[in-house]
Structure formats: C-alpha cells, structure tokens
Amino acid sequence: xxxxxxxxxxxxxxxxxxxxxxxxxxxxxxxxxxxxxxxxxxxxxxxxxxxxxxxxxxxxxxxxxxxxxxxxxxxxxxxxxxx
Numbered sequence: 001x002x003x004x005x006x007x008x009x010x011x012x013x014x015x016x017x018x019x020x021x022x023x024x025x026x027x028x029x030x031x032x033x034x035x036x037x038x039x040x041x042x043x044x045x046x047x048x049x050x051x052x053x054x055x056x057x058x059x060x061x062x063x064x065x066x067x068x069x070x071x072x073x074x075x076x077x078x079x080x081x082x083x
Contacts, residue, residue, distance in 0.1 A: 001074075002028050005067055007041065025051045 002024060004013045014031050018024035029051055040056055041063035042048045048057060061068075 003067060004028065004032055010066060020045065022047050022050055
C-alpha cells in the first residue's frame with residue numbers, strides 16, 4: 001500500500017493499493033498532481049526517481065519516520081486477523 005501524508009499535519013492525503021512498482025506509483029502520483037506537491041520525501045526505493053522529477057524528490061529515511069510508524073501499526077492490526 002502506497003500512502004501520501006502531509007508532513008506538517010500528519011493528514012493522509014491519498015493512498016493506492018498495489019505492488020511496489022512504477023505503475024502503482026504512477027496512479028498515485030496522477031491523483032496527487034491536484035495537490036501541487038512541491039517536495040516528495042521518500043525512502044531509497046528505486047522506482048521513485050523513475051516517476052518523480054529529481055528537483056521534487058528527497059530520498060532519506062529521516063523524513064519518513066511518521067509514515068513507517070503508521071505502516072507498523074497497520075501491519076500489527078492486520079496480523080490480528082491471521083490468528
């Protein structure tokens with residue numbers, strides 16, 4: 001699941017469910033275009049530079065902490081259903 005958050009507020013802007021590939025990211029980026037995003041903070045996954053222009057891309061784990069915490073909570077929550 002791909003998620004887009006507003007860093008200032010922690011608000012979930014949009015999401016896309018699918019593989020971690022260029023096609024899925026492109027779908028999300030198309031919908032995010034209406035928000036006129038100036039900077040995308042991502043981890044170092046290789047598909048980001050293929051879809052996001054370099055001057056709007058910042059790749060570092062330092063700015064993805066909140067998102068990773070949210071992903072951890074979501075994985076933990078869904079794991080309850082496997083028991």
